[in-house]
Amino acid sequence: MFVITSKEMKELEKRTITDFDISEEILMERAGISVVQAIWNEYGEFSNKSFVIICGSGNNGGDGYVVARDLLNYTEAVRVISVGHPTTEVAKKNYERYLKHGGIVYTYSELGLEGASKIISEADIVVDALFGTGLNREINDEELTKLIEVMNLYSKCIVSVDIPSGVCADDGKIMGCAVQADLTVTFGLPKVGHFLFPGRELCGKLKIAKIGIPSLDMLTCDINKELITTEKLRLPNRPRWSNKGTYSQVIIIGGSNKYIGAPVLSALSALRSGASMVKVVSVSKVCQCAMSHDPALICVNIGEDFNVEKLEDFIATVSKDVVFVVGPGWDTQNSEEKLSIIKKLLLTSNTLIIDADGLNVLSQNIDLLREKNSSKSVILTPHPGEFSRLTKKSLEKVKQNYELVHEFSKEYGVITVLKDATSIVSDGKKIYFNITGNTSLSKAGSGDILSGLLAGLISQHLEPVEAVKTGVYVFGLAGEMVPVEGMNSAFSILNYIPEAFKRLRESK
Ligand SMILES: NC(=O)C1=CN([C@@H]2O[C@H](COP(=O)(O)OP(=O)(O)OC[C@H]3O[C@@H](n4cnc5c(N)ncnc54)[C@H](OP(=O)(O)O)[C@@H]3O)[C@@H](O)[C@H]2O)[C@@H](O)CC1
Numbered sequence: 048m049f050v051i052t053s054k055e056m057k058e059l060e061k062r063t064i065t066d067f068d069i070s071e072e073i074l075m076e077r078a079g080i081s082v083v084q085a086i087w088n089e090y091g092e093f094s095n096k097s098f099v100i101i102c103g104s105g106n107n108g109g110d111g112y113v114v115a116r117d118l119l120n121y122t123e124a125v126r127v128i129s130v131g132h133p134t135t136e137v138a139k140k141n142y143e144r145y146l147k148h149g150g151i152v153y154t155y156s157e158l159g160l161e162g163a164s165k166i167i168s169e170a171d172i173v174v175d176a177l178f179g180t181g182l183n184r185e186i187n188d189e190e191l192t193k194l195i196e197v198m199n200l201y202s203k204c205i206v207s208v209d210i211p212s213g214v215c216a217d218d219g220k221i222m223g224c225a226v227q228a229d230l231t232v233t234f235g236l237p238k239v240g241h242f243l244f245p246g247r248e249l250c251g252k253l254k255i256a257k258i259g260i261p262s263l264d265m266l267t268c269d270i271n272k273e274l275i276t277t278e279k280l281r282l283p284n285r286p287r288w289s290n291k292g293t294y295s296q297v298i299i300i301g302g303s304n305k306y307i308g309a310p311v312l313s314a315l316s317a318l319r320s321g322a323s324m325v326k327v328v329s330v331s332k333v334c335q336c337a338m339s340h341d342p343a344l345i346c347v348n349i350g351e352d353f354n355v356e357k358l359e360d361f362i363a364t365v366s367k368d369v370v371f372v373v374g375p376g377w378d379t380q381n382s383e384e385k386l387s388i389i390k391k392l393l394l395t396s397n398t399l400i401i402d403a404d405g406l407n408v409l410s411q412n413i414d415l416l417r418e419k420n421s422s423k424s425v426i427l428t429p430h431p432g433e434f435s436r437l438t439k440k441s442l443e444k445v446k447q448n449y450e451l452v453h454e455f456s457k458e459y460g461v462i463t464v465l466k467d468a469t470s471i472v473s474d475g476k477k478i479y480f481n482i483t484g485n486t487s488l489s490k491a492g493s494g495d496i497l498s499g500l501l502a503g504l505i506s507q508h509l510e511p512v513e514a515v516k517t518g519v520y521v522f523g524l525a526g527e528m529v530p531v532e533g534m535n536s537a538f539s540i541l542n543y544i545p546e547a548f549k550r551l552r553e554s555k
């Protein structure tokens with residue numbers, strides 16, 4: 048499903064109006080009616096319910112007046128609190144129409160905070176039509192801030208029109224203060240702010256209503272952002288005649304005497320996601336740990352401690368058709384030598400996934416990525432801390448920064464997975480958001496599982512970007528399958544991976 052910014056929404060609206068002769072008025076009418084329908088579907092019939100609609104001065108408020116008018120068809124218990132007189136032609140029209148239908152409007156300036164609080168607290172459902180995609184600055188007006196606080200404090204239930212007021216549609220950030228909705232009804236296509244935190248949390252349940260905007264193909268509009276959903280996800284093809292040689296090997300280079308388990312988690316995850324042969328190349332202790340967990344793993348022991356020559360010798364023996372994961376549990380000692388290993392791996396034509404300390408080492412010389420073999424796919428799987436080191440930008444600046452993920456991937460010719468509660472993937476062309484998962488994944492070791500899972504999928508010949516999309520989605524699903532959220536070790540997530548794949552297959 049495509050995901051858009053407020054600017055893109057305006058463009059779609061413009062083209063709908065000019066190229067398809069569907070007026071702004073029709074769009075607003077359908078938007079308002081779709082909100083009423085969504086409320087009915089969610090909360091049941093209206094005869095015993097009371098409503099208050101908080102309308103701002105723009106078109107979001109205009110939608111609010113349509114909602115109010117339509118609700119009058121079902122109940123008299125409808126009130127509007129207007130915050131500023133409607134300023135757009137179409138909002139004014141709908142304000143007038145609501146009045147003509149006998150609608151009651153209180154102005155916030157006359158009511159004051161106390162009056163507004165009373166009306167809000169008495170209503171069963173508060174419809175938030177204060178600001179939508181037109182919010183263009185921080186809300187710093189004291190009276191507005193207080194009104195939003197009152198809405199959050201006293202409402203029994205809030206339904207936001209398009210987006211919770213105060214949430215920026217383009218990055219999910221709170222512009223001063225914001226409404227916490229129970230249900231949000233958006234129009235046409237979801238906005239980025241619906242999927243990035245804190246906006247994602249403030250939406251409550253999200254419904255996407257069709258209001259008559261033609262498809263992107265018809266509008267000849269190129270949108271480069273998508274939400275990862277099951278329909279388009281690819282799964283590996285495993286022909287019945289295949290044998291272990293049909294698939295690529297997965298080789299995990301990582302682990303240290305400090306972090307023994309990380310590469311083992313990666314390796315076990317690769318097996319769970321379908322890899323046929325997984326090697327762990329590491330120090331003795333890691334190899335022992337790997338063997339004790341699964342004798343089917345193949346270990347290449349490089350000695351008691353990190354040994355660059357042995358690693359180099361091993362890499363020289365590796366055939367073309369291999370998926371490398373480098374970094375889980377590596378630690379950052381001997382970073383110069385480790386950097387030279389990454390350089391060697393970049394020059395081979397195999398697929399390379401760089402994770403964890405592999406990324407921390409790489410951040411000392413990110414330009415190494417420019418030397419990669421041009422036919423090679425390189426996937427980086429940073430969490431925000433690692434991405435901040437890679438880009439030399441503060442954590443604040445990189446968190447959820449989908450544009451940066453896009454630019455970075457384009458500049459270095461890599462696929463980047465910025466892991467977070469909403470993960471962001473880019474191959475430098477498109478941007479994908481993944482929203483599966485929960486806090487069962489917020490655990491040491493879970494990143495190692497993801498890198499192994501991606502390697503396992505690529506070893507079964509999925510295109511790297513397809514493997515990454517499927518991988519992050521399935522990984523999230525596996526996290527959601529933990530019986531009690533958060534009460535788990537990352538290790539236990541491994542058990543849910545096959546089941547998560549099954550669920551995805553069945554849902555297609
Ligand atoms: N696109 C479509 O296809 C469709 C769009 N539709 C609907 O239109 C909505 C977008 O409408 P919109 O563009 O009129 O903007 P909206 O969100 O009402 O806010 C603008 C008002 O807020 C004000 N304002 C802004 N920031 C402020 C602040 N911090 N503090 C105080 N004031 C602030 C701003 O003031 P100004 O900047 O002019 O001073 C202006 O008055 C969209 O979300 C959807 O609901 C539907 O009808 C269906 C079709």
Ligand SMILES: [K+]
Nearest residue numbers: 178208210212
């Ligand atoms: K709103």
